[in-house]
Amino acid sequence: MSDKGGTVKKLMYINRKAPYGTIYALESLEVVLIGAAFDQNISLAFIDDGVYQLAKGQNTEALGVKNFSPTYKALGDYDINKIYVEKESLQARGLNQDDLMALTYEDEDDDWAEKNSIHIVSTKEMSDILEQQDVVFSF
């Protein structure tokens, strides 16, 4: 797909809402998947209740709605591997990285070694990452 003259921008998707209660998490993920085709510098931030999107063990069978959590695991295949989770948001909810799904990608620059896509970052680090962005999507 066209990248319009080779412009590569830093695009960040901010996820601050829990899944299922509202559609924002799912429709945000749909934008991320479409956006992956544009060859931009993509990163995802999970802040506040957004961290619940990455929780292990989601099962929506009894709700009659689609469990879209496996899609996060496919992000690595779309070359989306900068996934930042704010440590303070996890801590505030009594969570740590073990409570989150493992998201990985294969690093083509390192003999396709499997690497972790999730980076747990401090508020200060998240703040610095935010400041570097050209475009910030929030839903």
Added chain:
Amino acid sequence: MKFGILVNEGPYTHQAADTAYQFALAVINKGHEITRVFFYHDGVNNGTRLTTPPQDDRNIVSRWSEFANTHNIDLVICVAAAQRRGICDSGESKRNGKDTDNIAPGFRISGLGQLIEASILSDRLVVFGD
């Protein structure tokens, strides 16, 4: 400067559509350009011509249509979000076996790629939502 605008909520329930409109108007009045206004989530409801507000209320939908017509603004409704919420143009209507369409003048239905493209082509993207 080129501005992209994303509207995430429908008209009347949230102020987002009103704020987005006032902002868009100010962008034009300041001599800037609007690359595209993209409607996503319930924001797609900004584009149904069947909206009939009371006479003493603003008509948010026709206000967008007039804005698009006057300033040649590209108003794009996300197709995936629109299908979920029952907004369709004649093509979508026929394709899905519906008996009518309801898209308002000045709007068009297209894919999410139009949002990403707008963010790349614009100098600034501004998001309005809940």
Added chain:
Amino acid sequence: MSLIHTVNKSPFDRNTLDSCLRLAAKGSSVLLIEDGVYGAIKGTEKSDLVTNAMSSIAFYVLGPDLQARGVSSDKLISGIKIVGYGDFVDLVAQHSATQAWL
């Protein structure tokens, strides 16, 4: 250039102002719009949060949203600048990117 953050929810209803101020970098700006304008009022349980942040962040509030809600300018925390929609556009243009805390 730095980010401009918009907050559109009352700080008494949602955590968006708290989250915004936790993550807003020094030198960035915050624009309070819609129900977010209630965060600009002095003498509330959220006023100190805003006042403390003002040493490193510039605060703006959207005048039309204040007027709609009957909030007069004498009720505001001193140092918060009242702006119109045109200024909103200027502020977005003057900052590197916009983050909406929805």
